[in-house]
Amino acid sequence: MASPSHLGPDDEALLLDDTVEGAVDYKARPVLRPISGRRLWSCINTVVVVAERFACGGIGANLINYLTGPLGQSMATAAENVNTWDGTAPLLPLLGAFLANSFIGRYRNIVLASLLYILGLGLLTLSAILSTLVAVAQGGHKPCVQAFGADQFDEQDPEEGKAKSSFFNWWYFGICAVQLIGIALHK
Numbered sequence: 001m002a003s004p005s006h007l008g009p010d011d012e013a014l015l016l017d018d019t020v021e022g023a024v025d026y027k028a029r030p031v032l033r034p035i036s037g038r039r040l041w042s043c044i045n046t047v048v049v050v051a052e053r054f055a056c057g058g059i060g061a062n063l064i065n066y067l068t069g070p071l072g073q074s075m076a077t078a079a080e081n082v083n084t085w086d087g088t089a090p091l092l093p094l095l096g097a098f099l100a101n102s103f104i105g106r107y108r109n110i111v112l113a114s115l116l117y118i119l120g121l122g123l124l125t126l127s128a129i130l131s132t133l134v135a136v137a138q139g140g141h142k143p144c145v146q147a148f149g150a151d152q153f154d155e156q157d158p159e160e161g162k163a164k165s166s167f168f169n170w171w172y173f174g175i176c177a178v179q180l181i182g183i184a185l186h187k
Contacts, residue, residue, distance in 0.1 A: 026107050048114070055121055060085075070128055146171060 023031040063085065067078035100109035126133060149171065153164035 026105065052117065055117075056089075059121075059124070066128070 018032050019030050025031055063082050064075075064078050067073045067081055068075055073081070096109060096113060100106045104112070149167060150164060153160040153167065155161055155164065
């Protein structure tokens with residue numbers, strides 16, 4: 001049996017009884033009961049599952065309202081999307097189990113799936129507050145972009161002075177043209 005790096009040769013004999021036969025950790029080391037698993041990780045696992053179920057239940061209970069409200073979908077489209085969610089979600093664990101057992105292992109599968117879950121919930125949250133986020137982004141973008149564009153021209157050079165003037169003309173033309181097109185297409 002390979003000794004873990006933090007244990008000395010004298011400790012190995014004491015741990016032989018604590019080795020889980022045939023089990024290895026994610027680094028292919030023997031699993032030792034005194035330093036592996038334990039109730040802490042079972043409790044963490046339970047907390048994560050409860051949080052996941054809480055999030056999924058909250059999303060499921062409010063999905064129709066969210067799709068028809070902030071996202072502006074029709075009731076028929078929202079119902080179709082909820083049915084797709086309800087039909088797909090119970091089948092995808094089959095894919096997750098296949099990937100875990102055949103390719104990446106349970107630990108990595110849990111980590112990757114959890115990261116995707118958090119990313120999805122984060123994007124869902126962002127989509128709900130997107131108008132506020134866009135307003136904040138505009139507040140940081142607008143005062144700097146035009147001045148930064150003007151900073152690219154050397155005012156001491158007569159040709160660049162003319163180009164800077166042309167830059168401002170094209171800048172305002174572009175803003176006005178895009179707003180006109182946006183308003184015309186919207187109506």
